[in-house]
Amino acid sequence: MGHTKKLNPVEAAKRFIHKYYPSCQGAVLAGSVVRGEETDTSDLDIVVFDQSIPSSYRESLIDFGWPIEVFVHNSTSYKHFFEMDFKAAKPSMQRMVFEGIILKDEGIIASIKEEAKEILEKGPERWTEQLITTKRYFITDALDDFIGCKNRAEDLFIANTLAGLIHEFVLRINGRWTGSSKWVIRTLKNYDVEFTEEYVEAFDTFYKTGEKRKVIQLCEKVLDPYGGRLFEGFTLGKGDS
Structure with a gap:
């Protein structure tokens, strides 16, 4: 050694x-x-x-x-x-x-x-409108699962998925680099310290208490400027040659 x-x-x-x-x-x-x-x-x-x-x-x-x-x-x-x-x-x-x-x-x-x-x-490549729409759908899908889930074990991992999707959406929509592991928080802080604190508090509250409200509100706040939740009418690949 x-x-x-x-x-x-x-x-x-x-x-x-x-x-x-x-x-x-x-x-x-x-x-x-x-x-x-x-x-x-x-x-x-x-x-x-x-x-x-x-x-x-x-x-x-x-x-x-x-x-x-x-x-x-x-x-x-x-x-x-x-x-x-x-x-x-x-x-x-x-x-x-x-x-x-x-x-x-x-x-x-x-x-x-x-x-x-x-x-x-x-900075990274800018997201297209189509990609933004697709990401809105995936966040909506995970959020719906999170809201409806009654199984604590499943809740934990749906929350993990949401945390990753929200981190990616906020940074990429604003032309910023993303990260993984400890760089999730570092890249968010580099973009917006106040938002990062809100993000951490929302998920920390859920993990400690099981209370979902702050996570739900955070997701909706992130999506609202871009059209909010998306389910009805979403298509992917339809008509592609």
């Missing part, structure tokens, strides 16, 4: 690169330790650029007292992940590169950081 002493994260990351990727052309340290948000369970996220590897890969290991996740790319493979993250509206790779502290650079990092910055500033 390597060294047991936990080094300073930047020092540990530099030693990691020197030990495992001495011939790489560039590397950055990213993640929570860079943003000052590390916890006792945080790891080191390291992105490596090495033109000698045939394809990208990801690996996890422990060394220098840290759990380390390394994302290894050649000079072009990272572009595929930039594109995938852009289409998913979850720019994790772009964030890692743009926020990352440079550990090693043979003249390639600045241009890759600039690519990441341009994508982050551009």
